[in-house]
Amino acid sequence: MTDNATRDIEELIGMMARLPGLGPRSARRAVLHLIKKRALLMMPLAEAMQQVAATARECLACGNIGTSDICDICSSEKRATGEICVVEDVADLWAMERGASFRGRYHVLGGTLSALDAIGPEELRIPKLLDRVRAEGVTEVILALNATVDGQTTAHYIAEQLEGTGVSVTSLAQGVPIGGELDYLDDGTITAALKARKRF
């Protein structure tokens, strides 16, 4: 295990192991798989990665990822519905877009408030959100933050900041997921679903 290739491979494994969801062992397996499929997978993957690294950038308005300073969603007139959906991360924006039922624009915070990690409003895109609400003729801010303690703390903070602006602040409904079985749900979800029950 002393030649250059082995050093290169070790380095590659080390980098792959830094990806979320991969540890040293799965990084080794992934790299071996890549080496076995050098022409079919490894080369195209390296090229795709370089391409994305060279062109991807964050939207200056909402924080979404695209190729231009203003992303497709922000620059589309069709999506100027006056609704802004606030999400923690680009992954959440993608999840909302897969649902394909929201036709407004987004605002990606880039995380949640966290006293432990010293993340305050200035570290997130919260001031920018308040600017947009004032400037863009926004009528509704939909807080689509994760149903975690940090997510809900952040939602409360943003709702507070928007008080008195006349903007309607809403959040996603909580309840039983489609296809969900009561027996597998946690008590909090059942309580929330019961409280928010509606006429059948």
Add this chain to the structure above:
Amino acid sequence: MTDNATRDIEELIGMMARLPGLGPRSARRAVLHLIKKRALLMMPLAEAMQQVAATARECLACGNIGTSDICDICSSEKRATGEICVVEDVADLWAMERGASFRGRYHVLGGTLSALDAIGPEELRIPKLLDRVRAEGVTEVILALNATVDGQTTAHYIAEQLEGTGVSVTSLAQGVPIGGELDYLDDGTITAALKARKRF
């Protein structure tokens, strides 16, 4: 989600999702992480991948991965001990090398015999192993195959093929792993450890 960057990103996610251990969801997370660390991680990773893809190749003798036609281990005179350790995969060879107690050479089969997947001796590197045993003055073949049904079937097949060649055929000991707790071990391991018990 219509511009080029998004298409490129979708493609990249699709490729990442083909790696073992990553599904569509973890591939998305990994790609978002890469995009956030474009300069620090994504570019170097793409370059490392291209480097390895361009230089890595399988050793013609043993199937290990290196930069030359004959790998470092096979070309090192120090490792011509007459012992060949037979493993299923390069990952197993690396695991043995991390142990750093085996000083002979290896032979990577590239899988196990499997009637279901129609993998016979010709699909693996078994004929090449028999050639090496005849040509290289081998005294011992250590079968370090996984303790699975397919691994053990393959081990039995190889042992049969080596009968009458005068080569000593051994396999790794089975028993309680170092640091292992009896209560967490399966019955088969405990039985094997009891059968192979030795004087304290």
